[in-house]
Structure formats: structure tokens, C-alpha cells
Amino acid sequence: MDGASRQAPQRAREDGPARRDPEGVRRDILAAAGAVFAEKGLSGARIDEIAARTRTSKRMIYYYFGDKEGLYRACLEAAYEQVRRGEEELDLAGLPPETALARLVAFTFDHHRRHPDFIRMVMVENIHDARHLRGAASARSLNRPAIDRLRDILERGRRAGVFRPDIDPLELHWLISALAVFNVSNRATFSTLFGDALFDEAGQARLRERAVEMVLALVRIPQEHR
Amino acid sequence: MDGASRQAPQRAREDGPARRDPEGVRRDILAAAGAVFAEKGLSGARIDEIAARTRTSKRMIYYYFGDKEGLYRACLEAAYEQVRRGEEELDLAGLPPETALARLVAFTFDHHRRHPDFIRMVMVENIHDARHLRGAASARSLNRPAIDRLRDILERGRRAGVFRPDIDPLELHWLISALAVFNVSNRATFSTLFGDALFDEAGQARLRERAVEMVLALVRIPQEHR
DNA sequence: GACGGAATGTACGAAACGGTTCAAACATGC
């Protein structure tokens, strides 16, 4: 073949001699499969279609991932990892609790909106009763920090006398997730039934604002009680 | 065709074989198909499995519904119809606006919880970008009353001076739906990642209470501004 | 410069699946 494609193993040779580019092939497959699974679901996805969207062949899918479910599991874990890692960008340290919470809600809203394929994978997985996620121990530990972050904010707010003391961080996470996830997961049916006024830029900005207001209104101690 | 004189056949003989019963057969198929589609999705569902859960045969499915997609569409419409009809039970007339809104939120929360198969159908449909729902004109008209009900409550609250005037009923419906739907649609992944403390009876009662608080806190004019 | 294991391409098999054929059984109008 040509010599140009040969220099592919461009990664610095750390421990192993990267011959052809197994890691790259894996990533390539994972990206293609992730897109197709998100679009069509587990049973709706066709291995041949995934292979076609790849720079490599169907044979490689089975070589690296065993079977369709193995590939799906790998996609699921990769999706969680990518999205949760993206959340680490958010730095709330030093902000006053109310500002921190407002920023967290707004960020979560936008973050989910930026990752519709992740949301679709989660929906697909819920259709399957989270059967595949259950095996992934990584996912559990990957998600715990979200709760910790909230607990911290709530605690700081409580100490500052601006937040109610009876709000459970897990409940709050549930509430915030509900808004941020629903916005993406049910966009198609919602806009079909009620029009898409809520889903253009202005509408989304308003919804995000409402979400922030709503969470803060729940958590705050009303002025007259302070 | 005549509507009245045709429904005779299955009536009298309860335990007899009721040979000809088109309407009954249709309902039977729809029920079985609804369950399977909700469980496995459109592409995951197997016509043979649906047929097996039926008192009749695969042949009848094609006789009555044409093909798999036709059957799916019929299930989708039936699901929306059944659930929206169930919402008509709720009577809020005469209640003060705050009470009415609180009751509406609590009812919506419980109602969705009682109909997980409907939620699953909606999820499946969202995976398909609402392609099949788009054709169903009935669904659109079926859902409009939900907005009207909210508009009415908001308007009454505004006139009574207890609700903010800048809340759009559509936005509010979005918010309420997000909480009620997410609670069912993402239960599997959420409880896998964070435990199922929120999903036993006590947990669900707490979540419902939070949802009510949250919506009311958003819509109310704060005491000190009245 | 041949060896051996890892990586890749090709082509195919077996089962699953959606959908159809054919004819028999049936209710109902005449």
C-alpha cells in the first residue's frame, strides 16, 4: 500500500511497541458504534453499518469486542466516561453557595444539551433496564463525585444560613438531572406535540433560566424566615 | 358500515369460544404488542413473540395492522389515548390556584408512575425522533388540554395575586413533565448508579413532595413582594 | 531473512425474522 498511511502509529512509544495502531482502531470503532447505537438502539443497530462507518472492517469489531453486546457495553462505558470527565471542567470552589448552585444547574443543562448522543445511550440503556450498566463498576464510581459536589454546596449554603437544611443531595441531583435530561431525551415527542418554541436558542435559554430559578427557589430559605 | 348491529357476536357466551370477534382480537393484539414494544422497542420486538402472547395468530396481526410499523403506530396512539384519557379524572375546578397546581403536579407524578409502559413507548418513540408520532394528528389534539388546564390555573393565580405573571403554561408543562417522566424513564440507570433509596414508597413520596414544592416555589410571588 | 504472533481482508454459513400463500372454517344475508 502507500507509505503515507504507514506513519499512523504516531503515539509516543511509551511501554509497548505500537505496531499498526490497535488503539486507534479501537477508538475508531468505538466512535462509529457509539453514533449508530445512539441513533438506532442496541437491536436497531446493524454491525455491518457500524463497520461501514469505520476505517476498518467488521472483522476487527469481533476481534476487539467479541460480539455486538460487548461492543455496546464498551460504548456505554466510554460515553459515561467522556461525559463525566467533561463535567470536571466545572470549578465551583470559592463561589458563594447560591452562585455555585445556579452555575451548576446551568452548566448541567448545557452540558447535557451538548451531548445528545450520551443521553440517547442512557435512554437505550433504560429501555434495557440498565442490564449492561449494572456490570460496569466504573460507572458507579464515575458518578459519585456529582453527589459530593452537591453535598458540599448544600452544606456551605446551610452553614451560611441561606439554604434549607432538609435537602438531600441525592434528591437534588435527581431534580437537576430530570430537567437537564428530559430537555434532550424528550425533545422529539415534546416538540411534535407542542411545537418547538421551547427548543430554539431563546427558548432553551428561558428553560435553563427557569430550571435555575426553580432549583434555587426550592433550596433557599425564604427571605421572611431568615 | 353499521356501528350498532355488528357488536353482537362475543357478548352472550362468556366461556364459549366466541369464534368471530374482530374488535376483541384487535384489542388482544394491541395489548400484547404494546407490552412487547414497551419492553423491547420497535426493532427489538419480535412479531412472533407478540403473536405468541396473543390468543390469536401472527396472520391476524398482518390482517389487522398491515405490517410491523402499522402495529407499532397503533400501539403508540392507543397508549397516548389511554393515558391522556386517564388524566381527565382529575378535577381541579373550584380549587384555589395554589392547591390546584399542587394537586396537578402530585397527580401527574403518580399518574406517570402508574403507567411505565406508556413512558417506555414515549422513550422508544424519542429514539426514533418521533417519526411515527408525527403522523398521528390525534395525539396533538389529545395533548392540548393539558396546556389549557395549566393556563387556567396560572391565570387564576395571577388574578388572585399569588402567582407570577411571567410564567408560560407551556414552560410549566415542560417542567412538570420533566420531573414526572424522568422519574420513570430513568429509574433503571439512576438506581443502578446511585442506589434505589429514591424509588421505594417513602422515597417516591419524598420526591413527589419535592416536585410540588419546587413548582410552587417557582410560580409563587415571594411573600415579601406581595 | 525466516519465524511467530498480532492484525486485517474476504467470503460465506446458519439462523432469525418479517412477511406471504393457500385453503379451510366461519357468520350472515338471501
Add this chain to the structure above:
DNA sequence: GCATGTTTGAACCGTTTCGTACATTCCGTC
């Protein structure tokens, strides 16, 4: 009771689809 169109069951058909067998290429090492 008979003719007629409707309703049903069982076997069947052509494709699609997952997965694999086998051949081949690549590359570090001896």
C-alpha cells in the same frame, strides 16, 4: 340452507444479519 365475503391457521419464502473460517499481511526478534 346455500352463496359469499370475512376470518383464521400452518407451512413456507426470501432477506437480512450476526458471527466465523480461512487466508493474508505486517512487524519485532532471533
